[in-house]
Amino acid sequence: MHVRKKSLNSVHMNRKAKCLLLSLLAAPAVFFGCSARQTVSSPPGPKASLIAARTPERAPAQFTDITDQAGIHFVHDNGAFGKKWMPETTGGGGAFLDYDRDGKEDILLVNSGQFAAPAATSTYKTRDTRSRVTLYHNRGDGTFEDVTAKAGLRVDGYGQGVCVGDYDNDGWDDIYITCLGPNHLFRNRGDGTFEDVTARAGVPGMKVNGGLKWKWSSSCAWIDYDRDGYVDLFVCNFVEWSPELDVFCGNKGGKKDYCAPDAYKPLPNTLYHNNHNGTFTDVSVRTQVSEYLGKAWGIAAWDFNGDGWPDIAIANDRQPNTFFINHEGKYFTEEAVQVGIALSESGHPKSGMGIDVADWNNDGRDALFIGNFSNEKLSLFTPDVPGMMTDMADRTGIGQPSLLFLTFGCFFFDYDLDGWQDAFAANGHIQEFVEEFNTGITYKERPLLYHNLGNGTFAEVGEQSGQPLRARYVLRGCAFADIDNDGDLDILTVENNGRARLWRNDLPRGHHWIRFHLMGRKSNRDGIGALITVKAGGLKQRQWVKSGCSFLSQSSLKPTFGLGPAARVEEVEIQWPSGAKDVWPNLAPDTVYTVTEGQGAAPEN
Amino acid sequence: MKHVIASTNQSSANPKRLRILLGMLVCTAVAWGITRPYIVALKRKPVAVSIPTASTLLTTGRERAEQGRWLEAVEILDAALRSGADTAETHRILGRSLGELGWVTDTIAEYEKAIQREPAFFNTYISLATAYRSIGRRAEALRTLQRAEATLRSSAPRETPARYARPAAPMLEALAEAYARLGEFPRSVQWATQAQNADPTRPQGYLLAAKSYFVLKQADRAIPLLQKACSYAPDDPDAHYTLALALRARPSEPHTLLAREHLLAALKLDPQHAPALYQFGLICMERKEWEAALRAFRSAYELRYEPGALLWRAGQASQAQGDKVQTAFFLGQYYEYIGQLDTALRYFQQLLASPQYSRSVYTFLARTQTKAGRYQAALAALAKAIQRDPRAPDLRRQQAEVYSKLHIVTKQIAALQEAARLDPQNAHRDTFLLGKIALEVGNYDEAEQLLEKSIALKPDESQYHYALGQTYLLRPEMGDRLNRAIRHLEEAERLAPDSVTLHDFLSAAYMKAGRWEEAAVALHRSANLAAQNQVLYFRLNQIYRRLGNEREAQRAQDYYQRLRKQEVESDLLSRRVKAHPGDPAAHLAMGSLLLRMRDYAAARREFEKALALSPDNLTAHEGMVTVYGELAQPEGQWQHLQQWKRLLASKRS
16 A cells, blocks of 8 residues: 655645745735644644544553563662762663564663772773663563673763664664763674674764863764665763863752753764764764754754754753754754744743653644753743744643653653653752752652643643652653553653663553554665654644654654554554655554555554 | 736836835835834724834934833834935944944944944044944054044134134044043043133033043142133032042142032032042041041941941041940941951950940841851841840841741741731731742742732832742643733833843743733833843744744844853853963953953953963953943053053064
């Protein structure tokens, strides 16, 4: 049922023609472009005609902590030894990936580690001899096996984050690990083992201070920014920090405490272009990415302006957020101010941490979800007028419950499979004794789970969604995937100086779903950057296949769509990064489809 | 339909006419776009809106500038320019408005355009020189003044070849003042003398020359000029004060007596003339008239003039009188003011024995202990004060402040509640503070109730409305809170129209409510008070984009990015200074940036550090010349200018 659609150029022609027609009909529309579906005064919620009938009330989803029974024994070590070095507060990250292509989501976790003796810390070696990454293989019976050594994964630096993508299009997902110090690229050999190809590929991250020190990389994402069919690598960098540059920041009691990022210089981000031969070229300067300094934590990439090229949003810590608009894969311009995501509604930069993007109100336009510091509230930048976004956190009920929380990881996912993207925020403060100085704010915090009510608002339901979401942690990275292939989405969290935890979603049966595993041919193998649109039950949902997002973490590369009670999927459309489009009517629900670009969709075993 | 076809045919037959027509349409659209926010915001009732012409726009722009509504003036004058009012006057007013907003380089460009269009208009040169000077571009400022001189020579009326006519006097004075501001005092004297010759009845020429002589340490030459100024302007307190200063520079009894007379004349004309009060106090001290001196110092202190110097002098006067208790009272406060807290405490403890200060001494002690971070000692002092006067609400309030420092919220609340009980007349303030505490701890409902109560007790307090508006805005989605927030913020703004924060907050509330035009108006008010504010332009950009005014959106964005760039540069330089405190180049770079930002006090600190490390640094001396000039400290300016010239000469040789 593969339908080859028109070329991208012809799509553009159509858009132009529509523009012309609209401009003749209503002159003011010319000012706003032609992708508008909503006028300035429209409410943020979906249009009445697009709202599906609400799902009847059902028992809320419950999450269960299965960490121990699953055999996950990873403990994050931040290496804190009293000096209150800033990196101690930030790790670690985690990812879901199917590294052995057995159809079951495996887990990769990134540790930080004990700092070496201060005199030798310039290279950020840790005195810990254990690898800073741990790979857990999903046995498929609810348990996981630590296969790190077997897989040959070894990182000696001070780990931070991870992103997963098949950079050599061999069908096996590769892994990039960011560190305070040199980063690492591991190529998946396809036999259950990995090789460290960082040097050969030329992607260690940039040196700073005349090459004396390595920069502090945070999140990363695989993005095919020039749509040449190979994923490129975007690495976020935070600040210029080293033990030698560490400064004294006192708390209200006058003792040294962790600094805010203001104390350190920002670093430019790095963009590596994939040369198609296993090597990469640093194109940060050529593409103008390095011109904009932020203090980057989170990254989300999608085609914001509908021109077919992936744009990049970056959450910066106490700096204006960055928004790179992609100019046909040649260069980027920074347009966060124009788009309206640079600063908060009041015009001040927030402490941006994790980030994600989704069409939460099913209106065909994507919104950004950003985690921020305590007393800043979460941000939900939602398109209101064409080319612009407004923080609608307050109006949608996202803002108020998050006021006292410090959010790091965050993502959209449809945990109750009702067809509306819900949201999750992983929280935890950075100051151990914050309670002494701030009333109402605590060091350990419970995560927040927002249920999308389908009417333009969310309800925070964490405390009603199972014991793991009621307890308090110091969470950083978080990701989601369906670990038990029962359709609903489970959560992985990583606690700073604490455990990684796996929370199984025990959603009552009744809601249907559909999932896609994309395999690009002309496009990159993982289909990263593809837009999947699903029509079912009166809703038109869309999701991007995306690497990165959240905080130092990556969720499954297989998008899951909740269908609610709808037992029929009317139509699925996939817009591939290559420009090709595949459309299928009547796919079966509750099925994982492997979709090969231009060939067909087949249910996975 | 016929008409449309006909005009189309006509247009195609005459492309020139079509171009003109299109041009007019564009101008109209531009003019309409620029004025739309104001028109929409102002029209509560439907009114007939006419499309403004270029001259109307110029008139409106001029009016806005005269009212100090600078950003509006810039937007309207820019539209006027695009509509065809490309005149020297438009550029001059635009330049001035841009300068008031802090965009000095844009100001310079506009003044140059004004000069191109009207080269004989003298005042533009002075304005241009001022703009250059204000950002430390001294050489360009001097060149511009030379251009002004040339214009004056060629166009100003003369009585004789060597003497300008009376109407030229204001221009000559302007030139003299401009040179003085640049530290070129001898030249200033020359032009001030020309001004005196042109119109001997104007006091300004004498004052300008005298002030320059004063800086050049030629008081003898200044005194007769100032006496003339006083005779021509007997009602000008500044003329009397300046003459008194010149006379004080001649230490002799007759001069001192004359100075005293002129100070008294200045104070008669303006009893609030704090510098005159201070000088009068000093003369009284010299003449051992202690009580009169103390009265003068107390009056000047109440006017908040140089509190440190006044407390010190008052202490000295009391000591000379032999009043130990009063000496301790003033010197304790002096040392508290300059931060030598232990010395302050020693003086305050001397007051313990005095029944006159039996209660207040404990509040002094508590205040100083609090400043020193010794909160328990402060609480102990307050406890003793309360023991003596248990019904004093101010002691409870001070106690609450100390508990606030200690983060003991429960006791802070109890102290405030007790203060409110003891002093129901002023309970509004305590209730307000209790509301703020509730807000801080996240008890929003309670905070709203308390703040509403504080407003009920005192409805005309802007900050109470502001706090309540802020609190409502924390939960704008609940009930009618957004509208209530707007109402309270509007009331707060009405009560305190000069609060930048309020305008900003109100605009944010309007934006939240999608009331874009009103948000723009609030931001313009904010810009008129504090224009160099990134946030303001970021939000204006957002608003204008939503209103479809791309041109103004672009301007706002440009301003935002300039300020952001400046902030980043300042941030990096401050780190450099911190990391390399012994590097004069770091301090110089920071000083130069601060000078460009017109933060003269901070620039002076950096240049001073650079000079301490490298005393012969030309750039630092030049920077100091500008800084002292802008801070109205001509002696320092002259001193650095001399050093700069000496160094420059030796470098050249």
